[in-house]
Each structure stands twice: as structure tokens, then as C-alpha cells.
Amino acid sequence: MAEETSARQDRADDVKWWHTAVIYQVYPRSFADANGDGIGDLPGITSRLDHVAALGADAVWLSPFYRSPQRDAGYDVSDHCDVDPLFGTLADFDALVARAHELGLRVIVDVVPNHSSSEHRWFQEALAAGPGSPERARYIFREGRGDGSLPPNNWESVFGGPAWTRVTEADGRPGQWYLHLFDSSQPDFDWTNPEVEAHFEDVLRFWLERGADGFRIDVAHGLVKADGLPDWHPAGVAATAASAPEDDGIVHVEASMSSMGPMWAQEGVHDIWRRWRSLVSSYGEDRVLVAEAWVEPLADTAKWVRPDELHQAFNFPFLMTRWDADALRAVIDESLAVFGAVGAPATWVLSNHDVIRHPMRLALPVPIPHGDGIGPTTPQRPDPAVAWRRGRAATLLMLALPGSAYLYQGEELGLPEVIELPDEARQDPTFRRTHGEKYGRDGCRVPLPWDSDAPAFGFSPTGASWLPQPAEWGAHAASAQDGVPGSSLELYRAALRLRRELRIAHGELTWLEAPPGVLRFRVGAVEVVANVAGEAVSVEGREVLLRSVGSGPVLERDAAAWLTAE
Numbered sequence: 001m002a003e004e005t006s007a008r009q010d011r012a013d014d015v016k017w018w019h020t021a022v023i024y025q026v027y028p029r030s031f032a033d034a035n036g037d038g039i040g041d042l043p044g045i046t047s048r049l050d051h052v053a054a055l056g057a058d059a060v061w062l063s064p065f066y067r068s069p070q071r072d073a074g075y076d077v078s079d080h081c082d083v084d085p086l087f088g089t090l091a092d093f094d095a096l097v098a099r100a101h102e103l104g105l106r107v108i109v110d111v112v113p114n115h116s117s118s119e120h121r122w123f124q125e126a127l128a129a130g131p132g133s134p135e136r137a138r139y140i141f142r143e144g145r146g147d148g149s150l151p152p153n154n155w156e157s158v159f160g161g162p163a164w165t166r167v168t169e170a171d172g173r174p175g176q177w178y179l180h181l182f183d184s185s186q187p188d189f190d191w192t193n194p195e196v197e198a199h200f201e202d203v204l205r206f207w208l209e210r211g212a213d214g215f216r217i218d219v220a221h222g223l224v225k226a227d228g229l230p231d232w233h234p235a236g237v238a239a240t241a242a243s244a245p246e247d248d249g250i251v252h253v254e255a256s257m258s259s260m261g262p263m264w265a266q267e268g269v270h271d272i273w274r275r276w277r278s279l280v281s282s283y284g285e286d287r288v289l290v291a292e293a294w295v296e297p298l299a300d301t302a303k304w305v306r307p308d309e310l311h312q313a314f315n316f317p318f319l320m321t322r323w324d325a326d327a328l329r330a331v332i333d334e335s336l337a338v339f340g341a342v343g344a345p346a347t348w349v350l351s352n353h354d355v356i357r358h359p360m361r362l363a364l365p366v367p368i369p370h371g372d373g374i375g376p377t378t379p380q381r382p383d384p385a386v387a388w389r390r391g392r393a394a395t396l397l398m399l400a401l402p403g404s405a406y407l408y409q410g411e412e413l414g415l416p417e418v419i420e421l422p423d424e425a426r427q428d429p430t431f432r433r434t435h436g437e438k439y440g441r442d443g444c445r446v447p448l449p450w451d452s453d454a455p456a457f458g459f460s461p462t463g464a465s466w467l468p469q470p471a472e473w474g475a476h477a478a479s480a481q482d483g484v485p486g487s488s489l490e491l492y493r494a495a496l497r498l499r500r501e502l503r504i505a506h507g508e509l510t511w512l513e514a515p516p517g518v519l520r521f522r523v524g525a526v527e528v529v530a531n532v533a534g535e536a537v538s539v540e541g542r543e544v545l546l547r548s549v550g551s552g553p554v555l556e557r558d559a560a561a562w563l564t565a566e
Contacts, residue, residue: 018214018288018311018404019345020505021058022496023108025408027353028065028087029073029466030447033456038464040447042088046096048450049103051478055412055489056496059106061216061290063353065093066112069119071185072429073445075218076117080203090210097211106213108290113200114219115186123187127167131176140179140190142229151177154231155263158182158371160433163263179229181222181263183429191223191272204279214280214288214311220304221293224269226262265295273309288312290347294370298331298338305344312347312404319349320370323362323390323558325517325532332401336509339403346403350394351411357444359391360384360417371430373439374419387416389558392491392548393530396560397519399495400528402507407492410448413476414488417443418467425468442467452477494546498562502526517557522565530560539563 032044042065052060064074065087074084083090100107116123122138129135131143142152144166151164158181165184169175179188189196204215273289280287291304291313304313321331335346350358356374363382368374374381391414399405421442423431428440446467450458452474456465474480481487499505507524514520517534520527526545531537539561540553547561555561 015345015506016311017058017106017286020402021106021404022056022399022499023059023061023404023406024052024055024057025061025063025352025406026052027063027409027445030445030459031409032448032450033460033464036460036462036464037086038456038460038462039086039466040459041086042083042092042096046092046099049096049099049105053103053105055407055493056500057105057407059108059213060100061108061406062110064110064112064218069117069185071117072183073427075112076115076119076183076186077112078117078119078121080111080116080200081206094210101211107211108214108216108288109207109212110218111200111203111207111215112218113189113191114222115180115182115188118185118187128170130169134195136176137193138190138196139187140225140229141176142179144177148174152179153229154233155179155181155229155261157184157433159430160438179225181219183433188225189223191268197272197275201275201279204276208280208283208287213286214290216290216292217310218292220273220291220310220313221265221269221295222263223272224266226266230262232261232263265293265300270303270306270309273304277309290314298334302338302342302344305339306342312345314349314352314406315347316349319351319355319358322367323394323532325519325530325534328397328530328532329511329519332509336402346401347406348398348401348403349406349408350398351408351444352406353408353445354441355444357391357408357411357415357417358394359387359414362390362394363387371438371440373428373430373441373443374417375439375443376420378419378439381419384416386558388414389549392488393532393558393560395492396495396546396548396562397528397530399499400504400521400523400526400562402505402509402523404505408444412489412492413449413478413481415446415448415473415476418446418470419443420470421446421467427467446470449473449477450479452480491546491548495562498526498545525565527563527565528560529555529563531555531557533557542566 026045029040031040032048033040034043065083066077067079067082067084068074068076083093097107125135126139144150151162155163157163163179163181164177166177167175180186181188276289280289288311291310293301293304293313294316295301298317301313304310315335318331321327339346360382363386365380426442428442430438430440446469447459447465455463457473457477459465481489502525504524504526510522512520515534517532518537519530529537536554536556538553539555543564545562549559
């Protein structure tokens with residue numbers, strides 16, 4: 001037995017850091033503002049890195065901070081190798097990396113290779129150069145259909161409206177159309193052009209040489225489009241949906257972001273990732289590549305993390321699974337199987353900058369499609385008390401699963417989605433392009449509360465805030481929770497400490513018998529009980545290491561606990 005335990009320990013010691021890491025997402029404009037303009041910045045992030053380290057995270061992932069006109073919160077990049085003055089300078093980035101490494105935190109930066117800003121030098125050159133030029137060949141320009149007045153195909157933008165915009169040529173006449181799968185200010189690159197690939201290899205080297213420990217790849221499933229850019233007929237989606245199970249508990253990704261269309265998940269993207277893997281590995285085997293790939297089923301997601309491709313892929317099917325015991329068990333089993341089959345870690349995530357914060361999402365009476373958001377006119381709102389309980393329980397469930405986990409800034413403070421944002425304050429292009437039909441993602445991007453007694457709750461020294469903070473957020477401030485037993489912040493700190501000390505992420509999951517509506521499993525030295533929707537579960541006589549809510553001999557529904565394994 002001792003030899004078997006030692007062998008398991010040796011295998012665990014062999015795993016790479018990203019196999020079990022807890023990675024904390026920082027959304028720069030909403031994290032901390034050092035200069036008082038109401039928008040978070042790199043010096044602000046640096047000043048609060050102690051919080052992330054004390055939480056117990058292993059790395060930070062920074063959403064874009066590049067030069068940008070900020071029409072899509074920085075995902076419309078005009079210069080991939082510079083810091084936008086809104087966020088600081090390259091020297092500020094260097095200082096951030098130095099401080100993070102001093103605290104034992106690795107730094108993952110966002111890279112946005114599918115598209116650029118329309119203000120990018122290359123796109124401006126393409127507009128000036130005209131049809132058939134090498135400059136236009138860097139992007140996807142096409143002649144219109146018919147007399148040229150119709151878009152080249154019927155594709156729709158993820159943000160609403162057509163995916164094509166017609167340009168006015170230098171002589172003033174209506175000209176070609178360019179593709180933008182997102183906002184019209186975000187033209188798609190043409191990745192069949194070697195110049196585009198060479199440019200992004202230079203971008204990777206630039207940040208690696210400044211100390212970046214890896215990259216999160218935006219729209220990793222979207223760079224390559226099907227030959228000929230064929231129309232995409234919704235009937236194909238309907239047919240596929242008709243053959244799917246009636247209800248598997250997963251809120252499936254919208255058609256516009258699925259792997260079904262000719263603009264998503266083409267085989268050619270894998271050749272790009274193999275080349276990127278080789279480049280990144282030349283800087284050391286501890287540098288990582290993480291895929292944002294909205295594809296289903298999970299077996300397809302696993303293709304992005306085969307041994308010679310990327311290191312991690314976000315587990316969006318897990319994120320989109322409803323608060324349902326059978327559905328959660330199914331997606332956990334499938335995740336461990338498909339990622340394990342290619343030698344990659346399962347990568348768990350509940351919240352990020354693109355989705356409704358998970359406590360409120362899991363408490364929605366009716367699921368809302370990805371990207372729609374919730375707002376003042378949303379007919380069915382989540383019950384705040386239910387959201388609070390489910391959010392905490394889901395967190396303990398996720399952090400007990402083998403593999404790596406991602407946290408989104410503010411979830412450790414128990415922040416809810418902000419619903420009551422006035423229309424005039426909203427900045428998400430989804431809200432603009434759908435004329436307010438979809439609220440979009442602003443509700444999960446409201447700046448963080450740090451100090452309950454300070455202006456802007458400590459986010460900004462002047463009290464400025466690019467999105468308005470709710471008055472009740474003082475109770476969520478880090479200062480109001482620090483050292484308070486049972487607070488959300490202390491729950492997260494305790495969970496991450498136990499996860500590390502007991503090597504939970506290194507373990508193998510074994511399901512245990514449980515009544516309907518309850519998940520029960522053992523991982524390493526810990527037994528996990530998550531009462532999703534069952535009758536009260538007895539924990540009497542057991543050593544409770546951590547529980548999401550309550551005390552006493554039973555675990556009520558919408559609650560989870562970690563016990564010492566029997």
C-alpha cells in the first residue's frame with residue numbers, strides 16, 4: 001500500500017502546473033483604477049495582486065489591454081504589441097509581470113487573432129489600396145452578389161445583424177464587402193495569408209519575451225472559414241437540434257457560436273495551433289496556450305488540446321449546464337473521459353466576462369441564451385437568495401473536481417449580475433447592434449468593490465466608475481468580508497487552501513451512492529456532497545472540512561460540503 005501511494009504521488013508530482021492550476025481572470029477595465037479616470041488600468045491591477053495571491057490562485061489571465069478604440073472593450077485591437085494609454089504603458093506591463101512573479105503568480109495574456117480593429121494600420125491600408133491588392137488580402141474582402149449590392153453570403157454577426165459591411169472605395173463608389181463575425185469595427189483576418197500568420201508569431205514572441213507565461217486565445221475556433229464561404233442555412237441547425245436529446249440539462253450554445261456553421265471549427269485551425277504550440281514550447285515547456293473554443297460536443301472541444309496542440313480549452317458545456325444533478329454528473333463524466341483520452345486536464349469554469357455571473361445564471365427560472373444578458377425588462381428574474389446558495393454550492397463542487405479551474409474576478413466576493421443598469425450606461429456592442437433587444441454582457445463587467453467606505457468602493461480614488469456600481473455593493477467589498485467567517489471571500493480562500501493542501505485537483509474522481517438530486521463522490525482524501533435538489537442529506541458524525549452554507553447534522557438542498565473521506 002505504501003508503494004502504491006508513493007507511485008501515485010510520483011505521478012502527481014510529474015504533472016505540469018497548468019494541469020491543476022487555479023487561474024484568476026482579470027478584466028482590466030473593471031478590476032482597479034489607479035489614475036482616477038474611472039477605468040481600471042495596469043498599475044491598478046499591480047496594486048491588487050496581493051489579493052489574488054492571498055486568495056490562493058496560481059496565475060492571472062488578463063483580458064485585452066492593447067491599443068484599441070474600445071468599441072468592444074479592447075477585443076477590437078489596433079496594435080497587438082502595445083498597451084493602450086487607457087490602461088498604461090509597456091513599462092506598466094513589465095512592472096505587473098515582475099510583481100506577479102514575485103508573488104508566485106504566472107501571467108497569461110489574451111491574444112485576439114481572429115480579427116483586428118477597423119482602425120488597425122493594416123485595415124486602413126486595405127481600404128486605401130483597393131480591390132485585388134496585397135493589403136486587402138490580409139482580410140476577407142469579397143465582391144457582393146448580384147449587382148454587388150448584396151452581401152457575399154447570408155452569415156450573421158455574433159453581435160446581431162449582418163456579418164458583412166460594404167466599403168466606399170477611394171473614388172466614392174460603393175465597393176467590396178468585408179467580413180466581420182463580430183462588430184463591424186472588427187474585420188476578420190484571412191488566415192490563408194502567410195503574412196497574417198507571420199504577424200501573429202511576432203506578436204507571441206513579443207509578449208513571451210516580456211515575461212508572459214502563456215496566452216488565452218480569443219475565438220480559437222473561428223480563424224479558418226470553409227472554402228468558398230458558403231451560405232449557412234438555419235434549416236441545418238434545426239435538423240441537428242431535432243435529432244438531439246430533448247433535454248440533457250445543458251443550455252446549448254447559440255447557433256451563431258456553435259461548431260455547426262462554415263465559419264466555426266474548421267479543420268485548418270488545428271494546423272495553426274500546432275505551429276503555435278511549437279513556437280511557445282521553444283520558450284520553455286511551462287508556457288501555455290488556452291483555447292476559447294465554443295464548440296459542442298465535448299469530444300470536439302478535446303480536439304483543441306491534443307498533445308501537439310493547445311494545453312487547455314475552456315469547458316463551456318460544463319459552464320452552460322443547468323443546476324441539475326443528473327446533467328452535472330453527465331458533463332463531469334464526459335469531461336474527464338474526453339480530456340483524459342488526449343492526455344489533457346479537464347478545465348472547469350463557471351463565470352467569465354461574457355456570461356451572466358454563475359450564481360444568478362444557475363437560479364434563472366428559464367435559461368437565457370448565451371450573450372443575451374438580463375436587464376430591467378427581463379420577465380423572469382433569479383431569486384437572490386436561491387442565487388446566493390447555488391453560487392456557493394456550485395463553487396465548492398467545481399473546485400473539488402480533478403484538473404484546472406478558472407475564477408472570474410469578483411466571484412470570490414459573491415458578486416451578483418447587475419440587472420438594473422440604465423440603457424444609457426450600457427456599452428456592450430450586442431446591446432447597440434440589437435437596438436436593446438439583447439442586454440449583452442455589461443452586467444457581469446461592473447467594476448469591483450474593494451473598500452466599503454471609499455469612493456467607488458475603492459475601485460477608483462475619485463469615485464469614478466465606467467459602469468455604475470450598485471449602492472448595495474458596499475456589503476460585497478473585500479474589506480467587508482476579510483476575516484469574516486462564512487463570507488464569500490473566506491469560503492473561496494478556505495476552498496483554495498484545502499484544494500492545494502489536500503492535492504484535490506490531482507486526485508481521481510470516484511462516484512459514491514447518493515439519493516436522487518444529490519451528487520456524492522470521493523477525490524483523494526475528500527468526499528464531496530452536493531445537494532442539488534434532493535431531500536436533506538445527513539452529515540452527522542462526519543468531519544466537515546468545508547460547507548457552502550449552514551451548520552448542523554444535515555445538508556439541505558442548494559448546498560455542498562467537503563468531508564474527510566471514510
